[in-house]
Amino acid sequence: MVKRKTDPYRIKRITESIIGLPTLPTIVSKMLELVDNPRTSAASLARLISSDQTLTARILKLANSAYYGFPREISTVNMAIVVLGFNTVKEMGLSLSVFDVFRNQENVSVFDVSRFWEHSIGCGIASRMLARNYHSRNASEAFVAGLLHDIGKIILNQYFHGEFAQIMDMVSKGDTLDDAEEMVIGTSHAQVGCWLAERWNLPEIISQTILCHHHPWTAKKDNVFIATVTLGDYLCHLCNIGNSGRASINGLDARIWEIFQNEKVPVDEPDLANLQTDFLLEFDKADTFISLIQDQKQ
Numbered sequence: 001m002v003k004r005k006t007d008p009y010r011i012k013r014i015t016e017s018i019i020g021l022p023t024l025p026t027i028v029s030k031m032l033e034l035v036d037n038p039r040t041s042a043a044s045l046a047r048l049i050s051s052d053q054t055l056t057a058r059i060l061k062l063a064n065s066a067y068y069g070f071p072r073e074i075s076t077v078n079m080a081i082v083v084l085g086f087n088t089v090k091e092m093g094l095s096l097s098v099f100d101v102f103r104n105q106e107n108v109s110v111f112d113v114s115r116f117w118e119h120s121i122g123c124g125i126a127s128r129m130l131a132r133n134y135h136s137r138n139a140s141e142a143f144v145a146g147l148l149h150d151i152g153k154i155i156l157n158q159y160f161h162g163e164f165a166q167i168m169d170m171v172s173k174g175d176t177l178d179d180a181e182e183m184v185i186g187t188s189h190a191q192v193g194c195w196l197a198e199r200w201n202l203p204e205i206i207s208q209t210i211l212c213h214h215h216p217w218t219a220k221k222d223n224v225f226i227a228t229v230t231l232g233d234y235l236c237h238l239c240n241i242g243n244s245g246r247a248s249i250n251g252l253d254a255r256i257w258e259i260f261q262n263e264k265v266p267v268d269e270p271d272l273a274n275l276q277t278d279f280l281l282e283f284d285k286a287d288t289f290i291s292l293i294q295d296q297k298q
Helices: 010-019 026-036 042-050 053-063 077-084 086-101 113-134 136-148 151-159 161-172 177-184 189-199 204-212 223-238 254-262 269-283 287-296
Strands: none
Touching: 026 042, 026 086, 042 053, 042 077, 042 086, 053 077, 053 086, 077 086, 086 113, 086 136, 113 136, 113 151, 113 223, 113 269, 136 189, 136 204, 136 223, 151 161, 151 189, 161 177, 189 204, 204 223, 223 254, 223 269
16 A cells, blocks of 8 residues: 655645535525524524525424424424524534535445444534533534534545545554544644635634544633533444444543533543433434435435
């Protein structure tokens, strides 16, 4: 096998000047802008979403799923927004768009695309659960950050399939993912994912979480939020929810717990067993999300 190390900015130059990273659908970009505007009404957001029949149908399908557990049928987007809230509808729209943008995927070596999406959704759910418990003001952002934390792998698989297949082959033979990425492409999936989040104009807290989720202690700010997503990712691995493409996982770095302790967040390693139980109960309700993964393969 030929191993090469390239310029760390090679992929960024290629994606921007030759291939170009995908953009979010216009309606979803506008939806994100409206949700972030405190003056937006439910009616105006509903009008925007309802202008796209496909998005409307899929959001209503999610809104009526067991995951949200509303006792009566939600029949309109406006009702979904009123009952579930702006942020939940934003999560739905962004999740659906991510699956659509990256639907043309092939499995390679130790990387199964369906199991990857299952892991990503699981991380979103776990991160939101943890944020609600310990960092509530960012619960919605935690779901998005968890969902997208490994999106760089999907970019590599879709736009640089040959290099990604080589990376996964090295991983299957014992190399760590980090070493394989550095050897083959000279940068990391975290950096590639961060570039995508910036292209999509997602909040800085999202792009920085994608960039630093393996080492939140290096982030200049929002360390607790990033560590929350890191812990959510770890819970998914402990509970065998999907597969992120790593052949094995290491224990959680002790510096994660130090971040929580320094900020007086009441969570520590002895809480892991209870957190796994709580997460699995939350994840069991997410059948509709998982069905979306299967829909993308058809």
